[in-house]
Amino acid sequence: MRIGQLAQLVGVETQTIRFYEQQGLLPPPDRQDNGYRVYTEKHGEGLAFIRRCRILGLSLAEIHELQSYQDDPHQPCTAVNALLDDHISHVRSQITALQVLEKQLVSLRASCNDDREVEACGVLAGISEGNMHQQ
Amino acid sequence: MRIGQLAQLVGVETQTIRFYEQQGLLPPPDRQDNGYRVYTEKHGEGLAFIRRCRILGLSLAEIHELQSYQDDPHQPCTAVNALLDDHISHVRSQITALQVLEKQLVSLRASCNDDREVEACGVLAGISEGNMHQQ
């Protein structure tokens, strides 16, 4: 299987596959005489794993870490679970931060209607005066 | 006022100030004979405005747009308000996406306790098998 077929199969661009190889996330495949990469089903599974991790918001570093655990399958899986717990807390703190932000933005927006000149815009005034009490 | 003092006043690094100048967000200040930048209070206000926008999650492009409105203060402020409305909806869709993600991650995490080997880890199995139904 060549790189284009693998790309279509998994739904990524060919450059992304080469990029993952370069980053050490995907093992370098064999090459044909002309230099073309030849992939196996294993590569397909590996790539699909990476993509599902990315969809879950895991960084490439975190994926690399998961792969290192997979390479040593008889260790206890506490580290895997801990990685996920950490990631969940990252996501939660992002959500919290964005919710705080949304409140600030909504309250800022409420300080203006559309009938003013820029000079008197409540939004710009709010930013300029630093009315950002709610943390 | 030199760059270090301005940086300390507003709470940013000196490089960040130079970066904003380079990006056209902060007007180039006068220079001393030795080339050192000399800032006025206006620069301080401008920089503080930028930082408050950044805290609100506005991109440098959005900030630039706001500045262009400020330079033309007798236009109606509808564009300002619209920019903020857009940004609020960006933030809201980010929150929604992250909440979906959190659910997936929590359900994935629930598929494992800490008493297994990596080989049998419910988390890794969940990712590998692509059990990501809940979109």
Place this chain on the structure above:
DNA sequence: TTAAACTATAAAGCTACTATAAGGTCAATA
């Protein structure tokens, strides 16, 4: 006088790709 602290510019590094450039390979067609 010398060292610390400050300033300057330019360039690279960060994340996770995406895009572009310049070229080699292969199969089918005119």
Place this chain on the structure above:
DNA sequence: TATTGACCTTATAGTAGCTTTATAGTTTAA
């Protein structure tokens, strides 16, 4: 046979918003 088109190769640059590093000149205090 020549050429088109689709595919592959590597290398390099761009994205956002800085941060870090390198290299060097300037000011200030001990």
